Amino acid sequence: MKFRRWLIRGLGLACLILGGSLLSGGVVSLTPRIAYAQAPTASSIIVQGNQRVESDTIRSYFRPGPNGQLDAFQIDEGVKALISTGLFQEVRPTIQGGRLTITVVENPVINRIAFEGNKKVKDDQLKAEIQSKERGTLSRPVVQADTARIVEVYRRSGRFDVRVEPKIIELPNNRVDLVFEITEGVKTGVRVIEFVGNRAYSSYRLKDVIKTSETNLLLAFLQTGDIYDPDRIEADRELLRRFYLKHGFIDVRIVSALAEYDPNRRGFVITFTIEEGEQYRVGAVDVQSTVRSLDPALLRVKLRVYPGDVYNAEAVEKTVEDMTIEASRQGFAFATVRPSATRDAQTRTVNLLFTVTEGQRVYIERINIRGNIRTRDYVIRREFDIAEGDAYNRALVNRAERRLKNLGYFKNVKISTEPGSAPDRVVLNVDIEEQSTGEFSVSGGYSTADGFMGEVSVAERNLLGRGLYGKIAVQYGQYTKGAQLSFVDPYFLGYRVAAGFDVFYRQQLPTSYVSYETDTVGFSTRLGFTLREDLAFQLRYSLYQQKIVLAPNLTNCNNINPDFVNTFPTPDKFGTTPALTPPPGFAGLANCYADGEASLAVKSAVANGPVLTSLVGYTLTHNALDNNKNPTAGLLAEFRQDFAGVGGDVKFVRTTADLYNYREVFPDIVGLLHL
Template sequence: LDGNSLRSFSRVSVGSLYNAEALEKSVEEMQIELSRRGYAFATVRPRGDRNFDAHTVSIAFQIEEGPRLYIERINVVGNTRTRDYVIRREFDISEGDAYNRALVDRAERRLKNLDFFKSVKITTEPGSSSDRVILVVNLEEKSTGDFSVSGGYSTSDGALGEVSISERNFLGRGLFAKASVQYGQYARGYSLSFVEPYLLDYRVALGLDFYQRQQLANSYISYSTKTLGFSPRLGFALREDLTLQLRYSLYKQEITLPSVLNNCNNNLGTAGYFPTPQFINAGNPNNTGYGVLGCYGDGEASLPVRIGLSNGAYWTSALGYTLTYNTLDNTRNPTDGLLVDFRQDFAGVGGDVKFLKTAFDAKYYTPLVSDIVGLVHLQAGNLSSYGGYQLRMLDNFQMGPNLVRGFAPNGIGARDIGTYAIYGYGGDALGGTNYWGASAELQMPFWFLPKEVGLKGAVYADAGSLFDYKGPTGWTLTNEVNTPGCIKATQTSLGTCTGLNYDDTNVVRSSVGVGLIWASPFGPLRFDYAIPLTKGKYDRVQEFRFGGGTSF
């Protein structure tokens, strides 16, 4: 065996910081590769030679042939509910194969990650001869079904309640099924989900989602949206820390307006929609000014919202994928590791819209000193259309505290500042086709409190921007009119109106803040107070934000 041929499977390199976890994974991948090459009994042992003066360590990987052992049987004990094959399919080895400790450890880790069992332990017993070994898988089942009533409050969604029923090990076959209903002040809907983790006995997960969501108008948006969708997906484990998901999404979106913002009864493409003093003051004998008694006096939605309303429901049909790299030590409460998501969605496989949407998100956690955890969060996105398609306002990214804390939902990016804002309703967020964000955070426990209390503090700094709005800025005239902002139509050609005056200044938004994270008996809660340092002229600020909920 040429030892140098295994160098590419090492996750440690000259000059890098010593990392015991990377060393352990290097040993595992080398042993698996040796098994593939026919050295089923070989073992890899790392040996370190420390230089205390230079603060370095030299690592040598020693390969030993090892005793020849074969797996005689795999006995599964304690699975009173889970089917035998659900457990055995987590093994990359079977009866008659050469015994490989790295593959056995991997199977034990996979069984624990299923979250079907209270405990998992794989032990060995002597077989019928000296070169035979019996694997014994000792399990203790636990409840995998949940019926929950959840309640919570957030500053963007208001009071929110959810009833859900889910089963992670449906019928003992390892299937996942969930149904939930959500009802709140501003957010409502339901969803159905199903996952088959081993499609046709291959390590390929099939997921099906059906959902309906409704976001009602509130203090942050003047309109309501309703989304009805269906999404099948396939997931592949390329490596233990690298997964690929392929998906198809089909959903319908439509805009509605509260009656107070939909009472002008003027149609796009007519002279009346571009408000003149005469139109606004219709029925006002005194003609005392803009919007005093006219239909615009109680407010009106922005032009892109009105266009979306007049065009009716849109169907989006998209193919997409997500590539995920995950080395987190704990997915629920990470303290070390890297989580990277790269996703793209290509809309235009049928449907009414055509765009390519790309998003990148990376989080890096690292332990520092005295239980202090550092977090660096980077994110970016791009949206582009093709085939002459005019992007809708709903296609654009909408950002707020999810990008830079200290700003309101839909609080940053392009905003309507046009003529209509005079009459009291303007200021709708229009979104953007590009965004970027960077955040640095320190999370630390309160040393004067017991750990059981579950309180942590956080300090952070955020920066980012959302810009480059691409959406409706005017409409096509359907009859011959001559109003400000319009090009007069003729009998042979339609005219146009610009109609939208908006601010899309690309400025860096930034903020600093403090947070309180509480793993409370009522569920996870987080409170944030952030102060914007730089912002756009028309951005909306929300310095305090909190959210949380519970199940019982």
């Protein structure tokens, strides 16, 4: 009853206030406000608890109104601003007697950041990934974000069992040590790769297309693509899509790439779901030009697709590039080539039309290179056929992006554009993510001719971040020994000329097939020129010395024992008197009779001493393969000639030629003709 009386009185009071307001034409404010007997001013703020941050700095976050006083809203905004700085754990305002007291608890300063338990990832790498810094303030939300980032770094390297626990060790003077305790775990591999919906190509064939591979228990220590990497899986989806487009499946969709951890297999099962569609062939092909004075006939010679061929999206893309470059050579720098396709579902053909139009006059204002840590800027810029100030051409930008990807220096390459300082200006942004370019390989084998053999090599494709190639290899075997040093500069003196040299030493010991030892030492230099996209020319010079060493028992049987000469005299230094069995008293000559003697040619080479060979040569290579790693179609032809006699001791001419013709006979079956 008492509660009801209070409720009735409250409602009555509210009605009186509301009625009076309406009669007076006023507006009722329903926003609660805190009223102070005496509002504080900025000069009356008292700061407590601060040790490192100046009091005036804290006061500056509280901005009074026009009357110089602070209301509840302004105090609340000041508290929020102080908290957002990350310098304080707590900010507590109190008002008493017209004075505002701000009591703060500062975040401690990080004295040291340490990592414990990390063996596979170095401290410097982890420190570069986290936001917490030594001599900075400690923020618990930032520490949690750093913990998640460390976990992500390990998972990117395939260690999904990683555990990271941050520890905060308090020190005097409001300082702390931040320690991340890491349990790395083992690498999580890809156990099974499955494909769903693939009818035209087998799973075995598609596994060759993608970069991710299944773990081979015997060769796991040599594999790099068998570790689960989400970025690599996403790149594999694009590789599969381009593969199908290259083989005529223009409606292909890579629906999903699902990764599931299988505890029984202790690894991931990757499933790619594919909708292939139908395979199309090329119907009619035509070239039209709306640019005055540009004859389409000049561009038709650049076609890479012809009626009757299986539709190839990559060939269409290269045709656009070649036509664009040819139009630029003819003086039409802003010409744009646009391909259009008309499908006929009944005949499964695609009619192609390449239309050349006058593009918008846009120039490249600037090229920004971002993400390169080791690689120098000029190594990236030299892959562009256009520079700052040139006419913008999308086809040439696409070519540069493809070249950068083919270098093998980068994990990801993306070129994007943004508006420049004027409507006719554009800025190119080249975003790259570097990857490891070093290689260490160990190989071995056995053959009846050479016995056991092994090789250890160290190579670097991006030496010193300058795009240079260097390799050191050492071979050691039962009958062979050798070493080789190689170096290549793909852009010699800033031009697209590959210059390189090799220094080598080889020793071949006598075997059951070769009855003498050869020692070869020398060097070679070479220059390579790219004449066209599919045609290369290499000029080389080699100088090497070869020495033949013959075992004493193979020089002449008569020379083993001086007394043997009186019994079986020889007419000259290369003559010999054959004998089936050693005479009495000469049983120690069994090896001579069992192994026989070296040929006269070999003994002549021994007598003449080391032979110096000096030769020049060239190689002409035509490469029209669809894929250098796993070709399924195309032609590879090489013609080589060497001319010895430019000095030295020997003269000869050597001519060799090879022709490789690949054709896909059936899906997953590629025919090879080698001449």
